[in-house]
Amino acid sequence: MLCLFAAVAAGSAAAAASDYPVVYTQVPESTSSPFIDKQLYDLSLYGGYGIAASSGPYACDVLDVELQMARHLSPHHALTLSLSYAWARKEVDKHSKVYTDNYNRDAAAIMLGYRFTQRVGKHVQFSLGAKAGPDLSVLNVDYGRPTAEGDNHQSVPLVGWDFGKTHSQIGLGYAAYAEMGLRLGEDAELRLGYMFRGTTCAPDAEPGPAANPGRLHTDPLRWHEVRAGVSWRF
Secondary structure (H helix, E strand, O other), X not given: OHHHHHHHHHHHHHHHHHOOOOOOOOXXXXXXXXOXXXXXXXXXXXXXXXEEOOOOOOOOOEEXXXXXXXXXXXOOEEEEXXXXXXXXEEOOOOOXXXXXXXXXXXXXXXXXXXXEEEEEXXXXXXXXXXXXXXXEEEEEEEOOOOEEEEOXXXXXXXXXXXXXXXXXXXXXXXXXXXXXXXXXOOOEEEEEEEEEEEEOOOOOEEOOXXXXXXXXXXXXXXXXXXXXXXXXXX
């Protein structure tokens, strides 16, 4: 009797199950990011104008160019390597002063860094990054010229003039930045951003002997930079 009851129950369960067919579905694979997953690297070329954030007699605005390569670790994270060169040329009144205090400043750096990227829509992304590395800074001061021309006097030769000397120093360069990327095509984008850039280098200034026979201490160069660039992914 018990065996008969079990057989009837099993048959009823099978009949009930036939009324509810099982449908098997396949979970789709996750879609990859068109920006990063297919390309592990990107190469960016930037140009910018920096407004001096430091003080001192030889603090100045600079022009800056940078080449940066990034290795993507994930859609949000990347390691970067950048080469940068910044320069400034300051020339005081050419015609009315015998002693001009002209000077040139140059800074070249190799920096390693980290970048975080967040996509916003299909064609826009925002990035934050920081980097640091060895920096070479150079300062040359020229306190005069061979001749001076004024409105009311003839040219005056400056015989045996010393045009100042060039001093350099190696230190630590550092930067932090924020930028927006606008997709231009399948593998290219336009980048616009802001960067704070600085260095620990403070090379001495040594003007000509008419100004000061010794060296003058300077402050490390720092600046706020507005920049634009183009990036290619590969």
